[in-house]
Amino acid sequence: MLFPTLTFGLFFLALFAVAWAARGSNEWRKILLLAASWIFYGAWDWRFVALLIGSAVINWALAEQIAETPAVIDNRRWRRGLLIVGVVANLAVLATFKYCGFFLEQVAATLRALGWQRDFPVLQVVLPVGVSFFTFQGMSYLIDVYRGRTAPARLLDVTLLMSFFAHLVAGPIVRASDLIPQFQRTPRLTREAAATGLLLIAWGLFKKAVIASQLATGLVDPVFFDPGAHGPLDLAAAAYGYAVQIYCDFSAYSDMAIGLAALLGYRFPRNFDQPYRAASLQDFWRRWHISLSSWLRDYLYISLGGNRGGTWIACRNLMITMLLGGLWHGASWTFVIWGALHGTVLAGERLWREFKPKAWPGLPAWAGVLATFHVVCLGWIFFRAESFGAAMAFLSGLGGWDAVPAALGALTVTPLALLLILLGLSTQGLPPRLVEGAGQRLARAPAMGVGLALGAAVLVVTAMGPDGVAPFIYYQF
């Protein structure tokens, strides 16, 4: 069940009515939300609802055990052991569904390279939608309870935390400390929250159904499918186009998730903050997929030692964090290279800050933005390409200016695609927190007017959008 579809719209309208009708009992309301979330998830594959429930029960039970064991020296090993069991159980889910086939392929390739020809069983494991998101959510709950940063919660709350349909399949990765306190009291709705939520949903629909979908079908997909058949102009346009497409796709999902949760009375954290205006890669990661980057920082980078131990250790930790962050996105060498590129540049920025002679001038902000954006675009080529070879073909094609077609009409890029790229990039220059400000103003308008405006906005989106909406890019992760 995809957000920008009529099926989901009907599902949400029914849920909105039922959830607010049941606000007299917060417990029943949560049970309703849980049942609705399982229906939402079961629409993909009912078998994986059991996986979701099992994962929630294991994390809840281990967290209970950790919390019940006093954190004194004698118990330290027991508590740590429980935590390790929980983390391993979560990672085992990921390994089974996401990485098993990849690692078997690598073993087979290595053995073949060593001259040992042998047929390995081909594993066709169906990837549960959003598995990376809910396993990370479960792990963060467990680690937070272990660290004493969040109180253990009831089974219903933990299950709802991991199953809540709004963030289930593509984030944001909402921490237990952010959401469980909200579950523990009857939610409240204000007109400002509702108006901001509606604006985010409408804006998300536009970004996904108009900008991201059109760029994908009209430019990015055909060029990345066969980079060798396209000249440098198309390749450059597709690289920029993908940067805009993935931002408009993923941030649209986050906006809609935040908006839908707001209409049900819950606040999700911001997940994007105009990332392409970042003046350094470190700044980029404070603005892009914020819930993942802060997760990696708090649970991986800091666990590895973080900045403790000096500059070189910090660089090593950055590299490991980004390599694993790349692998989180998918079992493919292209994601590993994407992570390695980000890790290398982040480490380079750190070394530059540390060792740059004081007398040397810093990079002007505009140059930093431009350089960062192009590093990010370079990373996106590996991220989007089907294989390492396809990424290299794409990059070598970018330098082949002798292959520029004589006829402009032969180009895959169109004026509309260019316009959408410019539109997508121009959103990065808008005043920060524009939607929030607009939401406050909209909240003062009469419901009739807001309803007509919302209907007109959705009408425009459906008229401009494709006949069918492709799944969000991050569903595959």
Added chain:
Amino acid sequence: MTAADAGIHDLAEDASPIPAARTAEGSAVAWTSMVLAVATAFLLVFNAASLKSWADGLEPGPATVPVRGVADAWAAQMQALGLSAPRDALHAGWKRAVAVRMDGTSGD
């Protein structure tokens, strides 16, 4: 302070685009319901083509056949009244814009 006391303000004010609810607003649910109802009615009238397209995509079965019949009849009625014209015009204009190539010709 328990987690429940902390309530929704546990998430820092600036951490979410959604403003924190300091006081309950009984009318907010009614206001939002009205907004959703008006938007739904607007779309039923002016965007009946999407309803028809959605119904056509439903798996054929005893439950969906009547839905398709109603959606088809509704879309035909809205078209006869000229209420689908704005959407159709916008859609046609968009398709024309999609088809324009870099040399100004249409790819159709």
